[in-house]
Amino acid sequence: MSQIVVESLTKVFRIAERRAGLRGALAGLVRRRNREVRALDGVCFQVGRGELVGYIGPNGAGKSTTVKVLSGILVPTSGTCEVDGRIPWRDRRAHVRNLGVVFGQRTQLWWDLPVVESFELLRDLYAIPADRFRAVGDELTRRLDLGGLLNVPVRQLSLGQRMRCDLAAALLHEPGVLFLDEPTIGLDAASKLAMREVVRTINREQGVTVILTTHDMDDIESLCQRVLVVAEGKILCDGSLASLRRTVSSERHLIVDLAEGISWNGLDGLPAREVEVAGGRVRLGFDPENVAAAELIGRLTARYPVRDLLVENPPIEEVIAKLYAGGKA
Amino acid sequence: MRPATAWAVVSLRFREVLQYRAAAWAGVFTQVIFGFIILMSLRAFAASGTADSPLSPEQLTAYVWLGQCLFTLMPWNADRSVVAMVRTGSVAYELVRPVDTYALWYCRTLGWRTSMVCTRALPLLVLVGVVFPLAGLDGWALPAPASAGALACFLVALAVGVLLATALGMLMHVTILWTLDPEGVTRLAPAFVMLLSGMIIPLPLFPDAVQPLLAALPFRGLIDVPLRLYGGHIPVAAALGPIALSAAWTAALIVLGRWMMARGLRQIVIQGG
Numbered sequence: 001m002s003q004i005v006v007e008s009l010t011k012v013f014r015i016a017e018r019r020a021g022l023r024g025a026l027a028g029l030v031r032r033r034n035r036e037v038r039a040l041d042g043v044c045f046q047v048g049r050g051e052l053v054g055y056i057g058p059n060g061a062g063k064s065t066t067v068k069v070l071s072g073i074l075v076p077t078s079g080t081c082e083v084d085g086r087i088p089w090r091d092r093r094a095h096v097r098n099l100g101v102v103f104g105q106r107t108q109l110w111w112d113l114p115v116v117e118s119f120e121l122l123r124d125l126y127a128i129p130a131d132r133f134r135a136v137g138d139e140l141t142r143r144l145d146l147g148g149l150l151n152v153p154v155r156q157l158s159l160g161q162r163m164r165c166d167l168a169a170a171l172l173h174e175p176g177v178l179f180l181d182e183p184t185i186g187l188d189a190a191s192k193l194a195m196r197e198v199v200r201t202i203n204r205e206q207g208v209t210v211i212l213t214t215h216d217m218d219d220i221e222s223l224c225q226r227v228l229v230v231a232e233g234k235i236l237c238d239g240s241l242a243s244l245r246r247t248v249s250s251e252r253h254l255i256v257d258l259a260e261g262i263s264w265n266g267l268d269g270l271p272a273r274e275v276e277v278a279g280g281r282v283r284l285g286f287d288p289e290n291v292a293a294a295e296l297i298g299r300l301t302a303r304y305p306v307r308d309l310l311v312e313n314p315p316i317e318e319v320i321a322k323l324y325a326g327g328k329a
Numbered sequence: 330m331r332p333a334t335a336w337a338v339v340s341l342r343f344r345e346v347l348q349y350r351a352a353a354w355a356g357v358f359t360q361v362i363f364g365f366i367i368l369m370s371l372r373a374f375a376a377s378g379t380a381d382s383p384l385s386p387e388q389l390t391a392y393v394w395l396g397q398c399l400f401t402l403m404p405w406n407a408d409r410s411v412v413a414m415v416r417t418g419s420v421a422y423e424l425v426r427p428v429d430t431y432a433l434w435y436c437r438t439l440g441w442r443t444s445m446v447c448t449r450a451l452p453l454l455v456l457v458g459v460v461f462p463l464a465g466l467d468g469w470a471l472p473a474p475a476s477a478g479a480l481a482c483f484l485v486a487l488a489v490g491v492l493l494a495t496a497l498g499m500l501m502h503v504t505i506l507w508t509l510d511p512e513g514v515t516r517l518a519p520a521f522v523m524l525l526s527g528m529i530i531p532l533p534l535f536p537d538a539v540q541p542l543l544a545a546l547p548f549r550g551l552i553d554v555p556l557r558l559y560g561g562h563i564p565v566a567a568a569l570g571p572i573a574l575s576a577a578w579t580a581a582l583i584v585l586g587r588w589m590m591a592r593g594l595r596q597i598v599i600q601g602g
């Protein structure tokens with residue numbers, strides 16, 4: 001039984017078109033032209049309890065729109081979705097009690113007051129028992145390293161500091177479902193790791209269901225067993241990262257550092273393709289179904305003196321970029 | 330929303346607005362000038378008139394100064410933080426709270442309003458009530474309330490006035506859900522609110538013909554009812570009627586605001602990705 005069920009969800013935004021220039025503006029006063037944007041176009045998927053799903057897609061694909069609908073704050077044009085058997089926008093207050101959300105780029109903290117004041121208000125809004133509030137608050141403070149930030153007015157925080165506080169704010173009431181829309185925006189390496197660790201922990205240890213939207217593929221690689229790819233309001237693929245790779249291409253890369261003074265004279269019949277040649281370093285792409293890495297290396301080293309070799313998967317960014325490009329076609 | 334939660338929201342917004350005290354000081358100065366101008370014109374007017382003024386000189390002085398103290402109670406403007414919230418889409422966070430959104434915003438608006446009123450009213454009260462008499466400006470100082478009972482009625486009516494101002498302000502905030510912009514409403518509102526509340530000319534000085542209309546409108550509950558009670562123009566014995574009417578208006582406006590908000594939220598498009 002899935003916890004989140006989304007069925008042919010469609011959202012059409014109607015935008016009053018603003019015409020350029022003064023004449024356009026005057027014409028707009030008389031008659032408005034409407035344009036439709038189909039942000040979601042029949043999105044279907046299901047998420048089980050305790051899953052951690054990456055929700056990715058190019059800019060404007062409809063990720064944030066999905067999160068808004070699932071949070072109950074946007075009413076879709078058609079289609080349905082249920083979270084724990086509740087329709088989010090119809091039963092919003094009951095639905096959000098068990099929901100934590102981070103909308104990256106925005107803050108839920110009170111701008112002119114110390115962070116701790118916002119946390120205390122959340123305690124009141126969600127009626128969090130004092131002992132739970134203290135325990136969860138201390139835990140998050142430690143994990144996200146908020147100790148020095150709690151008494152600082154929010155407007156004085158850096159973007160990354162604020163995002164860490166925002167994540168903590170979304171978790172104080174121990175929600176069973178968590179939607180994160182670009183939570184790692186603006187975070188430095190250490191903060192990203194801390195953020196991921198927190199998400200991983202609450203997912204593994206407390207069984208919190210998480211839907212994570214991000215453009216940082218490291219987030220996806222390190223966290224998500226399952227990835228949903230959305231493009232132009234439609235789900236393009238649904239599966240593990242490995243299966244995503246396979247749908248795009250099974251290609252792997254062999255990185256070759258040629259020995260001193262040796263120059264690259266082309267493939268010369270090797271069953272691979274040149275991806276990149278830069279000085280003494282050559283990156284070859286090959287299909288493991290077609291030729292085993294060991295065989296390719298054997299034939300290569302027979303031809304060229306080689307200093308170093310490395311086999312790797314193409315960077316996930318490339319895979320995803322290909323996938324997006326394919327989805328648009 | 331539970332009372333403790335409501336109180337937490339009110340006090341948080343109150344304290345947040347309190348951060349901007351410099352603006353309040355500038356406002357106090359403006360209100361002193363306004364007060365003198367209005368008081369001088371009305372006194373000159375009363376002196377030249379043939380008919381008896383509906384307000385005694387003390388009542389008039391108290392009305393004008395207390396009115397100036399309560400200038401920021403006038404619900405003619407929108408809370409910029411609410412406007413920003415809707416424009417940028419941060420309102421999303423208000424909607425994912427397991428509380429009634431109207432109640433949440435009402436408390437926010439109440440905290441904002443009372444914070445502005447306190448920062449403006451308290452220094453001005455000290456000035457016209459304590460400093461003026463000490464400086465020998467007795468004729469211009471704030472007179473004492475008509476009686477202890479009048480003072481009590483004034484305070485009760487003022488409390489209702491604050492709730493009424495908040496309910497009126499909420500109508501403005503709710504319209505932002507459609508317009509994304511308070512401009513249209515804030516162009517229209519000041520003229521109505523300032524005139525019909527008695528902020529510019531005390532309502533008792535309006536012609537008799539419009540008195541029934543003024544008495545029926547909600548704006549009178551903002552400052553006119555409290556100030557007349559203070560000066561004894563409405564005797565304590567007759568206090569209940571106007572106060573109850575203000576309270577009824579407040580309840581009606583809250584019902585209207587809730588209804589509008591429910592509709593507004595159904596069509597709202599949370600801005601920004």
Ligand SMILES: Nc1ncnc2c1ncn2[C@@H]1O[C@H](COP(=O)(O)OP(=O)(O)OP(=O)(O)O)[C@@H](O)[C@H]1O
Binds near residue numbers: 038057
């Ligand atoms: N309030 C709105 N009014 C009109 N159109 C909108 C609105 N919000 C989003 N859209 C449109 O809906 C589409 C999907 O937007 P959405 O914000 O869901 O994209 P996204 O996948 O989150 O993109 P990104 O990765 O850039 O955050 C876009 O084409 C966008 O222009």
Ligand SMILES: [Mg+2]
Binds near residue numbers: 063065181
């Ligand atoms: Mg987005």
